[in-house]
Amino acid sequence: MNIVVLVKQVPDSGAxxxxxxxxFTVERASASNVINEMDEYAIEEALKIKEAHGGEVTVLTMGPAGATESIRKALSMGPDKAVHISDDALHGSCAVATSKVLAAALGQLNADLILCGAESTDGRVQVLPHMIAERLGIAALTGARKLTVDGSQLTAERQTDEGYEVVTAATPAVVSVWDTINEPRYPSFKGIMAAKKKPVQALSLAEVGVDAGEVGFAGATSQVLEYSKRPPRSAGTKITDEGDGGSQLVAFLATEKFV
Incomplete structure (x- = not known):
């Protein structure tokens, strides 16, 4: 099975x-950049499927030159090779433009299964799996907490607030996963050394067949007009129990509309 995993480099959410x-784009040059956490679970799922059914795992990344560091980290987990779409014109691309570029590259890779995280920690829009599937004209099984592969048939348990739904589709398909699906493996020393020799194909916009005017700020369908930092957390309400602590607590909860 030809599996492609979408991997995004993002600023560390812990910093x-x-x-x-x-x-008004995310400042990446001075940030501590890492693999998007959800994508690590997608990589692990791809490796498990390969181990059970055979095939090849390719990592696909769209990002600046510095994303190579995350590509090598992804390869150290076990994938076979990577494709890196990098072009100065991509800076400022929205989700719609990003899906266009990724779908164009995926069209060249002929994937049976496309895996990705359910969301990125910097954008959190959760729309790319659907957009890519729509552009490619294939099924999208999103928000999976479990994935079963039986030949060309896929069965996923889609995680919901109330429990889960069971959905099925035939390959080729896009599957996005949550962090409940598995536990990603740690790269071994052997894997880290091997990753240095694994092929990474660099592609420009022209090579994937997308015009520069359709991406970046020129092709963006959304725009950030202004922003402000989150205000510092204010001190909470302290209740001193002098025999009426319970009443004070209930009154506070009622004011905040919790009771």
Missing amino acids: ERTLSSQD
């Missing part, structure tokens, strides 16, 4: 994240 004062 402070900022937007550029020039164009």
